[in-house]
Amino acid sequence: MPARRLRSPVQEFGFELALCAHLEETTDSLVARQLGAAVASPGSRIVDTVLVEPGPEFDARTRITPSTIPALAVESAAGVGRATYWKDAFDCHPDVARRVADRAVELGFFERERRGGREYVRRTTRYPDDWFSRLVGIENKPDLGRPGDLERQLRTDVSLALFDEVVLATESYVTRAHLNRIPEEVGVWRFDPDSGEREVVREAATLSVADPGVELLDERPLRTDVAVVGAGEKARKRRRIAERAYGKGWRSYDLPACARMSLTDDGRPYCEHFGRVVDPGSDCGESCPGFEASDPSELGLDAIRAERSPWVREPSGVARRQSGLDQFG
Known part of the structure; x- marks a missing residue:
């Protein structure tokens, strides 16, 4: 791959979307972006891109809902064959339990009934734990000349080992010093967002996802704070990452009500005024010199995702009417 002019920070968003589109086209995996990947310190680590490789029960998962099933619903005590009083199904604050139960019913993962003025819930189907197999976490750093916290982030990803593989994707020429x-x-991948050419500079090693991991919390002179994360905690987090990826995907942006905005064939937001892919969340709006007001876009990002990935937009559903459900009111 020849040397290229590096992108500005504004265009790093375009690099990320181009890589997502490329991976969606060239792999059988679900592709998602901007997902949390910390356990002991939630929110402290966001992974740029995640690949979710389908497992043997993938079809069973697609039949439930196209959206993310709340983690607390998946982890609840509600079963399939026997209804449970809704408060007893959750180990959390009742207000949180109420929101999760309502959302699970809305998605068709739970159904509910009343008995003697009390509400009970049951699952409409067994949750297919083997719906995904491997997870790949990708850190996007188009310009290695501005590494930021790259080394610390990658060391944490490797020592925690939530992902089966961790990859660095860049547009820079990769030197031995970088490696x-x-x-x-x-x-390490070198990726050209214009041509879609991807060069594997170094293969990723397979990490020990089934073993306990170490999460780096803080580094100071003469002191490093870490947390040991058990295998069970890691398994729950991996399921949460996969579930969030299934519902979210990578086209997680709202399109502006601008006549200059269009979509590429793979669903990236393209601005005719600037002649490139833009980030609608930061680049678009009435203050933009190219803004031309129009009705909100009716372009279908979900339809594009359904056509280009294993994700199912309109599943058959799994809800079953149980005796007593017609008494709910």
Whole structure:
């Protein structure tokens, strides 16, 4: 791959979307972006791109709902064959339990009934734990000349081992010095967002996702704070990442009400005024010199995702009417 002019920070969003589109086209995986990947310190680590490889029960998951099933609903004590009093189904604050139960019913994962003035819930189907197999976490850093916290982030990803593989994707020419500064387990891709050409500079090692991991919390002179994350905690987090990825995907942006906005064939937001893919969340609006007001776009991002990925937009559903459900009111 020849040397290229590097992108500005504004265009890093375009690099990320181009890589997502490329991976969706060239793999059988679900592709999602901007997902949390910390356990002990939630929110402290956001992974740019995640690949979810389908498992043997993938079809069973697609039949339930196209949306993310709330983690607390999946982890609840509500079963399939026997209804449970809704408060007893959850180990959390009743207000949170109420919201989760309502959402699970809305999605068709729960159904409910009343008995003697009390509400009970049951699952409409067994949750298919084997619907996904491997997870790949990708850190996008188009310009290695501005690494930021790259080394620390990748060391945390490797030591925690939530992902079966961790990869660094860049547009930069990758030198031996670059490779020496990141963990040897991390794979490296060089990706050209214009041509869609992807070069594997270094293969990623397979990490021990079934074993306990170590999450880096803080680094200071003469002191490093870490947390040991058990295998069970990791398994729950992996399921939550996969479930969130299924519902969210990578086209997680709202299109502006601008006549200059259109979509590429793979669903990236393209601005005719600037002649490139833009980030609607930061680049668009009435203050933009190219803004031309129009009715909100009716372009279907979900339809594009359904056509180009294993995700199912309109599943058959799994809800079953149980005796007593018609008494709910």
